[in-house]
Amino acid sequence: SQWGEENLQALSIQEGEDVTMNCSYKTYTTVVHWYRQDSGRGPALIILIRSNEREKRSGRLRATLDTSSQSSSLSITAAQCEDTAVYFCATEMPNYNVLYFGSGTKLTVEP
Amino acid sequence: NAGVIQTPRHKVTGKGQEATLWCEPISGHSAVFWYRQTIVQGLEFLTYFRNQAPIDDSGMPKERFSAQMPNQSHSTLKIQSTQPQDSAVYLCASSTRDWGGCTGQLYFGEGSKLTVL
Numbered sequence: 001s002q003w004g005e006e007n008l009q010a011l012s013i014q015e016g017e018d019v020t021m022n023c024s025y026k027t028y029t030t031v032v033h034w035y036r037q038d039s040g041r042g043p044a045l046i047i048l049i050r051s052n053e054r055e056k057r058s059g060r061l062r063a064t065l066d067t068s069s070q071s072s073s074l075s076i077t078a079a080q081c082e083d084t085a086v087y088f089c090a091t092e093m094p095n096y097n098v099l100y101f102g103s104g105t106k107l108t109v110e111p
Numbered sequence: 112n113a114g115v116i117q118t119p120r121h122k123v124t125g126k127g128q129e130a131t132l133w134c135e136p137i138s139g140h141s142a143v144f145w146y147r148q149t150i151v152q153g154l155e156f157l158t159y160f161r162n163q164a165p166i167d168d169s170g171m172p173k174e175r176f177s178a179q180m181p182n183q184s185h186s187t188l189k190i191q192s193t194q195p196q197d198s199a200v201y202l203c204a205s206s207t208r209d210w211g212g213c214t215g216q217l218y219f220g221e222g223s224k225l226t227v228l
Contacts, residue, residue: 008153033216042115042202042219043154088154097142098167099217101154 008086012108019079021105023089024071032065032072033090033099043088043101047074079109113137115220117203123226124193132188132223136205143186144217145178148200157201160186193227200224 013019025032030051035043049056049063049072056063062075072089086106090099116135124130136143145157147170158168160180171178175193180186190197201224204217 008150035217040221042204042221043217044219045216048216097161098144098156098159100156101146103153 008103008106010106010108012110013079015081015109015111016078018075018077019107020073020075021087021089021107022071022073023102024069025089025091025102026070027093028070029067029091029093031091032063034061034063034072034074035088035090035101036085037088037104038085046087076107079107081109081111083107084109115203115205115218117201117220117223119223120221121224121226123228125228126194127192130190130193130197130225130227132190132201132203132225134186134188134203134220135184136186136203137218138184140205140207140218142206142215143180144204144206145186145188146202146204148202148222149198154202157188190225193225195227198225198227 032049033045034047036046037043047056047058047061047063049065051067060077064073076083086104088101088104090101092099115137118133122130142161144159147155147157156170158171158178159166163180163183175191178188188201200222202219202222204219206215206217
């Protein structure tokens with residue numbers, strides 16, 4: 001596997017809390033994608049960060065990328081019930097168009 | 112834009128039967144990908160096409176699985192002699208990514224859930 005994590009992780013938080021999800025990868029990459037998957041749907045891209053950005057924000061989302069430690073994180077500020085989903089990070093090797101997905105984090109936001 | 116369309120949404124087959132899954136990519140997208148999703152293995156890459164040509168099938172099981180893209184508007188994934196371990200959600204995605212070019216996002220369909228009894 002291109003990824004270090006092997007098992008789906010689960011997080012449960014209360015509405016209004018902040019949460020950070022982490023993933024690590026084994027091979028060199030210049031970009032990390034973060035996708036969210038709602039129950040019964042396909043994954044959808046929520047944020048993409050390139051190696052020259054280190055940090056990227058989109059609304060309540062914040063992604064970071066540390067190429068030296070080969071890790072990325074996704075933070076959600078003031079989580080809401082509708083943020084409940086499975087979140088995946090994905091990456092590819094340069095000039096190789098296939099995205100490989102991590103095992104994902106199942107986030108549950110409770111009211 | 113209707114998005115990526117996958118049919119059927121659910122398919123139940125008996126062990127040893129054949130299953131064919133269809134995907135209609137977003138119009139104008141040059142790349143089509145197939146993934147398989149299970150609780151245990153997560154999202155596994157199977158194969159991908161660019162401009163209808165097969166580019167990488169490194170994730171495809173060597174026996175029983177095959178994929179085709181006869182025209183730009185649809186791709187099929189065929190599983191012969193299905194086994195219970197083939198039970199999974201099969202996801203199709205399309206993209207405007209170019210070979211060696213800028214990374215483009217994948218647009219996924221809602222998946223076809225295959226259950227092999």
